[in-house]
Amino acid sequence: MSSEVYDCIVIGAGIQGSCTAYHLAKNNKTTLLLEQFVLPHSRGSSHGQTRIIRKAYEQDFYTHMMEESYELWAQLEKEAGIRLFSRTGLLVMGPEDGKNFQLIKSSLQRNKVPSVELQRHRFSQHIPNVNLAAGDGALVDSTAGVLYADRAVRAAQMIFQARGGIIKDGQKVVHIQPGAVVTVTTGSDMYKARSVVITAGPWASTLLSLTGLELPLRVVKINVCYWKEKVPGSYSIRNRFPCFIQLEPKEAEHDIYGLPSNEYPGLMKVCYHMGSETDPDERDGRMDRADVDAVGCYIRRCFPGLVPVPAVVESCLYTITPDRHFVLDRHPAYSNIVIGAGFSGHGFKFSPVVGKVLCELSMGQVPSYDLSPFSIRRFQGHRRSAL
Missing domain, CATH: 3.50.50.60 (FAD/NAD(P)-binding domain)
Structure with missing residues (x-):
């Protein structure tokens, strides 16, 4: 002792x-x-190499906390002498008249977060290799990017x-x-x-x-999926492809999110924002893949430049309130x-x-x-x- x-x-x-x-x-x-x-x-x-950092939130209190969080990340980056952040922007897509999309849009405007609303007829000029679903709006949180976890x-x-x-x-x-x-x-x-x-x-x-x-508190196991680019670099961080969040996808109950290809060259990280309840000590026994299939269907519809079968599947745990x-x-x-x-x-x-x-x-x-x-x-x- x-x-x-x-x-x-x-x-x-x-x-x-x-x-x-x-x-x-x-x-x-x-x-x-x-x-x-x-x-x-x-x-x-x-664990893992990347996470999304963003100010795009429905609730003002999160956006306000992120103001300081960006500053503190920059401070830690400077103190450690290690690059911790790459700015890519965050593409938010979702039903244009949907509650969550409108809440994020109004929060970005109200809090004066640098952002851009993309018009449907010009969407593909700004965001190549992505199909915007009928009825979906799109906006970009310009402050967002990738954290190196x-x-x-x-x-x-x-x-x-x-x-x-x-x-x-x-x-x-x-x-x-x-x-x-x-x-x-x-x-x-x-x-x-x-x-x-x-x-x-x-x-x-x-x-x-x-x-x-x-x-x-509820613990769920998340399947972290990486999908192969048909043309290497199409969705890469090097080519300034943004992170994205798809609100209310047709294929699933929960959001789908993605980060540009980076940690695994030629593979883009696209995941379902939910998983199967598990005991954290027994996680390796859970093999539920329904979420992977849902993301595959979404990729087939909206990301034509990705092979709709995951090349790598890892796991992570969420603890949910x-x-x-x-x-x-x-x-x-x-x-x-x-x-x-x-x-x-x-x-x-x-x-x-x-x-x-x-x-x-x-x-x-x-x-x-x-x-x-x-x-x-x-x-x-x-x-x-x-x-």
Whole structure:
């Protein structure tokens, strides 16, 4: 057992935990970052080479948070000396009179986000090799692009350690004893801290149950698919092809999104924004491919320059809340236990701001943002089994 009492222990070294630890170290807090797996690993939600970064959101509070997130990503990029972002723009397509398309359009205008609405008769001039569905509108968030995910996690951890932070991997937490000083027990050691931040991704429910808290979190396995370009480079980041989101596709209930070919030359990443419920420890047993078939049908209709059979299928986990908004809050019974969870497949881009807010909560400060959309109180009346 370590005799040191840390200012904070962060449990979970994915992007949210790593950014929280980064901010704590920058605030000169002695911080221990614990990870159950040996780093780096691909078991959770933060691995892989790319994610979309964007300001195009239905809700103003997300767009406002992204203003600072862009600044903090640039700061981390500068501190680490590693390129973390490529600007490509984000093409948003969806039923022109649909609620979500109109909400995004009005939010971009209201928040003065640089954007362009593409007219149907000129669409193919701006976006070659894409068929815009009948009745769909199209707009581009010009600020958007690609985040280099694996690099981002490494960069946050690198700066954290450079500022004196300690990372211990292979440390699965088995017990949390609340108190003025919280005791965290792993399979091989015991640690103490004045505050604890839980950013355990798909394992959040397991960790929170150790503190007597149950939240309506659901874990789903996502098939991450890469599709071959018929003509190499047609949809590449080098040729400035944008990221895209297809709202309300005819083939599926949930959105489809894509990123230009980059990490695998000649292969474009196009995925369904939902998956099959799974136990995070049993994920490899799930082989549901209905979503892959739906994306294949969509590609056949809208992306004629891609082979409509995936060349590579990887996996990722989403931890989803009923309203798809995050959990950023203090434990209702223990104010020195802070929770960041339920990022619902769209949290990566926010991680520098999320890390800042979780750091503020752990230090007992008033957070920089109104966190009411992310409060635990909103789940009153929800039962986990009812999801």
